[in-house]
Amino acid sequence: MIEIRDLAARNLRVPSITLPPGLTAVIGLNGAGKTTLLEVCCGLLLPDAGTVLVDGLAPRETDAGWVSASSDRSLLFSRVADELASSGRFARLPPQAVDRCVLHAARLTGAAGLLDRSTRTLSGGEQSVVALAAGLAGAPTVLALDEFDGHLDRETLAGLIPVVRNSGARYVLWSTHDPAIAAGADHAIVLEGGVVAAEGGAALSLFDAWEGGAA
């Protein structure tokens, strides 16, 4: 379980919430705190107060994969193959093991044809796919996909959902504005103005309310 207690981070305030293993959809309007929640669960952001534990460990003691909502900001290296190799190299795996991880992640995600490309020349969607591949190459316990689907066409997304599902990541946190992704998740939480406003099935009816409210 991911257990969050008495959390304060940026505008986010979470007295207590427990996220089960599986795919959790994180839903909310722009500025609600979705990215902040994902960041504290991955250890990218330390809370101002409170605790986050992933199976009893601090997020920074847990392997995490991160796909940013700004697809160009997920990438650190100038060549796609180096980007995918980065987690293995930082973990000081032997070169052959790094190569195996890179090829495996690239094939899974359909990024094999991009390995020799410069990350600068990728389209926004391709950058997101490469970020997913790089995240999966590190075999993370927590995989955070921050509005990952927003950069992808329908067909590419449909191909990648099973990849995410079968990735072996024990926890997938996926923030999204797509009702279909939320409906397909194991669990959903709704953030409103930095607080958890709803959990579970109640989350999905929100999309209809938002569409109706805007129209």
Place this chain on the structure above:
Amino acid sequence: MSSVRLDRVALERGSFRLEADCSFGPGVHVVTGRIGSGKSTLALAIAGELEPVSGAVRMERVSRPLLVLQSPDHHLTGATVGAEIASWGADPALLDRIGLASRSGRDPFRLSRGEQKRLVLGCALATDADLLVLDEPFASLDVPARVGLARALAGRGGVTIVMTHADRYLPAGAARWRIAGGRVVGA
């Protein structure tokens, strides 16, 4: 009436090649295509930011073309949200309409990605550009903002060209195009 014509245009970036022979008249045009199919390349060319290797992009009665890039941070220059709005010459009341009334004094780079998109799109729409090209404008917007953007685009004068893979909340009555096999075709 404003229009832009791509006259037997060929675009190349590295080994990538895209061909287009088509016209975009007044109203909203939605161009779809798989990731990496060339939507952003086409957007650059239509806005006059990428020179074709052959053919020509001809704008008619276009005095203010504007390209809105996929990453909102490429457009941000103001030290605060309020200053950003002022730098576009937009009415300060825009803050309220884009849901950022409480963020006027904030550094735009400390907004969430979706809030940055609202800010840049709101400012871009306030310019009344007679040719507006938008690259993935719906990405990162929440559902009410997507519905609002689609309505604002449908209500605009001039030529509006939207590169997107979104298939919900698109502007009513938009002409549809797609990029397939390295060519721009009517959908």
